[in-house]
Amino acid sequence: MRKNSKLLALAVICLFTLAILAGCGGGEKGAAKKDDKYPSKPINVIVSYAAGGGTDVGARILLPYVEKELGVPLNVINKPGGGGWVGWTDLLKADPDGYTIGYINTPNLMTGYLDPQYKRDKTIDDFAVIANHVLDYGAIAINPKETRFKDLKELLEYAKKNEVTATTTGVGSDDHIAILKINKALGTKFVPVHTKGAAEGKASVMGGHVDTYFANVGEVLAPHKSGELKTIGVMAPERSEFFPDIPTLKEAGADVTSWSGRGLAAPKGIDPAKLEKLVAAFEKAMKNEEHIQKMKDMGLAPKFMKGEEYVKFLKDDEKGVIEVSDLLGWKK
């Protein structure tokens, strides 16, 4: 008898848990009805990175201005993991009813499906792009106490003869690809040290353990200003507005550019009229001076692109990753 009631109680607990799980699962997919007055309810914006990261911060600066244009709330939903692909998978699975959109980040999006190890079957073509928001160019910073090299030129010369360790935010990240491209172009011996994030890499260079900090302008600006790190090079086609005195790689003889782009997209299949509304609203918000100033204060350079221009940019990004796939050791 006692044993029975024990089992019963356990069963009840299990049932209870399952019931809650079922409750959570339901209702995620609303029926895609025809909706003349779009948007008429809050829009979810999936950010595939954790709250407080660069993408999240940029999204939270921009979205209030979009809310003003659309007249409905835009909720940020952070879905970190899988180098961004947890959120992107969810975005692609969502109903294309215009009420779920999300940030897409390059080149992480591309490396995520071009790397055959992951066996992903979705590509950039499965997204209906809205607009690009941020274009954050790569940058190289060193420890201010570094004596072996003081500027970009010296660093590159030194690296041709000696192994120089360099941080990355992971295999296939823009930092990693930049390192490989520079090595290929100049015959330098940069050795990537993969870390879990920019903060870890920064601490490693500040502590003098890793020689160079490969990151983005948005990540080196604050430590450069505070004197924790010294930025010596920018991987942009021309000098960065944040670092007018610091040379580009091109000036130093390596025709290498690198960037991380962040924009918005909806799942493919969205009603073109709805997409048009979204593009118009985001365009107005992104061109708002106040928004631009707030982004610049964070070291994030806004770069609005839409339609054909944005698609071409993404396709170029994809091509760029394919070009280095042999350097990354990907076998098809």
Added chain:
Amino acid sequence: MLMLINFSALAHVAERLASLEVLLALLVGVVGGIIIGALPGLSATMGVALLIPLTFGMDPVAGLTMLTAIYTAAVYGGSISAILIHTPGTPASAATAMDGYQMTLQGKGLKALGTSTISSMIGGLISAIALLILAPPLALISLKFNAPEYFLMAVFGLTVIASLAQDSMIKGLASGCFGLLVGTVGVDIMTGFPRYTFGFSALEGGISLVPAMIGLFSLSQVMIQVEKMHEKGELVIGELKGSVLLTWQEFKNIWNTIWRSSIIGILIGILPGAGGDIASWVSYNEAKRFSKTPEKFGTGHMEGIAASEASNNAVTGGAIIPLLTLGIPGSATTAVLLGGLLIQGLLPGHELFEKHANITYAVIVGFIIANILIGLVGLAIARYVVKVSTIPSGILAPIIVVLSVVGSYAINNSMFDVYIMVVFGFIGYFMRKTGYVTAAVVLAMILGSMAEQGFRQSIVLSKGNMLAYYFSRPISIVIMVLIVLGLLSPILMKKWQNKSGIQTAATSDDN
């Protein structure tokens, strides 16, 4: 060392703490922690794991103050049920039950409560001050810590699993190995290869730590409680007379024990992984060794309570030191706290004491206040709190299940995390039933991936000469020495225990 404390940040602490939200969080943390601790089966680790999701929307100071207050208050709360009904509320209070319950039987239950309250308060307070003084200089050194040091620290932490496994070494080590295996899930950061992900993108970042811990610590505990639901008889609480306050003479008698145990507690707290359950037994045995009247221990001796309670609360501040400075949890509960810190976007290390100094110092000072509050609140409500031990599991269990599900979901808005929580709930249940150690799994999950990353990064950094690289770094050498000592410590501890003939309770998931 005092110079390294960021006084300008310290000066701003008052204004950060003097908000209604923070004060409320402090009070809720202390009272809630005492109750959680007093409930047999609900431990500090579980309390913190369950309440982390609540802190998402809170101001970081309020959220973290609440979590640390719950931690130390729950460790204290465990002594109440240990003393009055001979059921340690948390494993860390097992040693308290020995003398505490004897005192209750002799009609001195209130005096025993008073002893435990005062000792817990002072132990906690000393450790909180140690945290304030030791953490900033350590944080400064944290920049000197890199891949090799993290690898060695992780290995050092893993040796502690041996001391968590008090019942069966094989089972303890097996639990650790299981945790290491779980820790390998996710993208290999050096090659980008997705390991054991079975095609789930959600697994590429590894098994989510907080959901796994909620499963291992909370859900599994609910299952165990539910099983026992009908076994328990009526709890009889003896008649309580007299005063909870100690006389000056009584206080003087236990003072030496309190400070000695506090220092032991802080040191054991700083060691990665080792928590209050170990500290309380070590201090109890040490107090006995130093005592002029060792024969009185176990017969209702105030020094016994003081030793165990001062040290298990001293562990809390000690365990937070490596957490804030290096991101290495000093105990199972602080492993969970790490999740609470990261969720607020706060990375352990030097930035906590520079960029986020305002938050960090406010939390540390909040922790000091929490320990004082424990003393005041404890003296006032301890005798009533024991009544919560009689709350039927039928009411508690569903509440905990709901909190577990909601909490796991809320961290990453991910249903997948809820499944992870449930799976780990079942794993934890079967582990406990068969005597395996859930705390070892969590430790190995955290430290395993830390060790792997550190080792593989240092291969790159050493540029081909590993041995020379490790031995050229002074901090590495120090940690290597500690590892050797750490490996010997369980043997030494066993010797102590055998000498004094005390059997360690079958513990494990907690401090």
